[in-house]
Amino acid sequence: xxAFLAYTKKEAFELCRTGRLLLLLLIFLLFGIMNPAIAKxxxxxxxxxxxxxxxxxxxxxQVSVDALTSWTQFHKNVPIALILFLVxxxxxxxNECQDGTLLLLLTKGLPRRTVLIAKAAAGILLWSVCxxxxxxxxxxxxxxxxxxxxxPNAAASALAIWLIGVWLVCALILMSSFAKSNxxxxxxxxxxxxxxxxxxxxxxxSEYLPTxxxxxxxxxxxxxxxxxxxxxxxAGISSLLMLIAAVRIFDRRAL
Amino acid sequence: MNILSLSxxxxxxxxxxxxxxxxxxxxxxxxxxxxxxxxxxKTTTMKLILGLLRPDHGTIxxxxxxxxxxxxxxxxxxxxxxxxxxxxxxxxxxxYLALCGEIxxxxxxxxxxxxxxxxxxxxxxxxxxxxxxxxxxxxxLGIAQALLHEPKLLICDEPTxxxxxxxxxxxxxxxxxxxxxxxxxFSTHILSDVERVCDEIVLLHDGKAALHGTLSEIRAMRGSSxxxxxxxxxxxxxxxxxLLPGGSRTDRLTLRYPSAPDTxxxxxxxxxxxxxxxxxxxxxxxxLFMEVTEK
Numbered sequence: 001x002x003a004f005l006a007y008t009k010k011e012a013f014e015l016c017r018t019g020r021l022l023l024l025l026l027i028f029l030l031f032g033i034m035n036p037a038i039a040k041x042x043x044x045x046x047x048x049x050x051x052x053x054x055x056x057x058x059x060x061x062q063v064s065v066d067a068l069t070s071w072t073q074f075h076k077n078v079p080i081a082l083i084l085f086l087v088x089x090x091x092x093x094x095n096e097c098q099d100g101t102l103l104l105l106l107t108k109g110l111p112r113r114t115v116l117i118a119k120a121a122a123g124i125l126l127w128s129v130c131x132x133x134x135x136x137x138x139x140x141x142x143x144x145x146x147x148x149x150x151x152p153n154a155a156a157s158a159l160a161i162w163l164i165g166v167w168l169v170c171a172l173i174l175m176s177s178f179a180k181s182n183x184x185x186x187x188x189x190x191x192x193x194x195x196x197x198x199x200x201x202x203x204x205x206s207e208y209l210p211t212x213x214x215x216x217x218x219x220x221x222x223x224x225x226x227x228x229x230x231x232x233x234x235a236g237i238s239s240l241l242m243l244i245a246a247v248r249i250f251d252r253r254a255l
Numbered sequence: 256m257n258i259l260s261l262s263x264x265x266x267x268x269x270x271x272x273x274x275x276x277x278x279x280x281x282x283x284x285x286x287x288x289x290x291x292x293x294x295x296x297k298t299t300t301m302k303l304i305l306g307l308l309r310p311d312h313g314t315i316x317x318x319x320x321x322x323x324x325x326x327x328x329x330x331x332x333x334x335x336x337x338x339x340x341x342x343x344x345x346x347x348x349x350x351y352l353a354l355c356g357e358i359x360x361x362x363x364x365x366x367x368x369x370x371x372x373x374x375x376x377x378x379x380x381x382x383x384x385x386x387x388x389x390x391x392x393x394x395x396l397g398i399a400q401a402l403l404h405e406p407k408l409l410i411c412d413e414p415t416x417x418x419x420x421x422x423x424x425x426x427x428x429x430x431x432x433x434x435x436x437x438x439x440x441f442s443t444h445i446l447s448d449v450e451r452v453c454d455e456i457v458l459l460h461d462g463k464a465a466l467h468g469t470l471s472e473i474r475a476m477r478g479s480s481x482x483x484x485x486x487x488x489x490x491x492x493x494x495x496x497x498l499l500p501g502g503s504r505t506d507r508l509t510l511r512y513p514s515a516p517d518t519x520x521x522x523x524x525x526x527x528x529x530x531x532x533x534x535x536x537x538x539x540x541x542x543l544f545m546e547v548t549e550k
Contacts, residue, residue: 255307
């Protein structure tokens, strides 16, 4: 436990002092503000373009925006933030293996699984902080400009996206347990997500696939939350299995 | 008692058989030189001792406990300094040592005390970020982290090869200072370093221990490698060469013979030839190294 805390503290130092934490917070802050801002600016933008569009024969009906418009933006933008997040943390383990910094700590008796579990915990915690901050900012603007009560499923749909983020962090740890570089890690994660997505095109399996959670944006348009319980359970269970596999693989890896 | 024992250890990478039945023991409180040409398997052996690689055959024990691959119970007895140690650039030396101390399970007070001691021993600032340290500074921090938990065995992989002469001397002095508490195993191909500090050596060649023993034992094993006479005058050396052929000139006034000096002594006395010096030659480590590795 002492070793786990010490190593996690090192991870925290690394995030703060290399500026990566600041960068991630800025990105998610920006995305958090962007969702309501785009919604708020849409009518103004339409007005601005209306004259040009009218000249080319298009007429624009009255555009009405509300909290739903902003939450729709949230679900459109958050996958991009998630990809940026994964790219920024992709080298978390491979860099330390490559430059030999981890080797010294392992020779001091730091158990390999401690490294992996600390990395996974730090990744999930970081994702949670960034993501829920982004959610919170959007929620506050929405409450200020409009009314969040017209979207009762906003939290449930956001929870689904958070879970897919956790699942991808675990996939990233699994890939890092054997890959030599962060590009391989990213390629592996992309491949896994791609396979899941393609398999999702076949209805009998689709409801059991974690990637199905990516379409949880439909919840804000009053889709039933029950449609996603199976894929949520699958994401939870497979995250755990991926971490167990990562520990077993990393224990056997020659460094 | 032996702190480290290797028995019939073999390791191959694909078709390349790096170690083929390596056996040697390291007694406690010695500075043990582990020498061999580049690519002889020195680093591989060290990684096997640290449990970072799995041996194909044979056993390794540290302090009486067997080393098992991937697990690191025995590593708590070992301090390791790799050839090019790398550290987290965003930490300071004091923070890095604190991290190492917590990992090895030392209590906070002890870590702080040891870290102050060691940083002043190696002469590093405790509060400057490691990013921007020179190679020599990293090597010294490497020594500090390796000695932090007062290990029974200190393993250094070519610790001096990247250092300038003064850095090298400092490092060898440090190794000398710690030998009272710690056994040092260090690999190198710089033979003058070996002659300066080592008590015992093993010479690795073709995946085996080609020579093993104390420095004097090894020299004795090879016996004498001849003698040298330095004369005072040019005409003397010419006269003596005619009397006792088979020598070779190493400079204008010096002759070297590969044989025993008995005949030469008799001749010198009989012919009344004055000499500046006459010296029995000991085999140098370099000569032994060349002899073994070129066989």
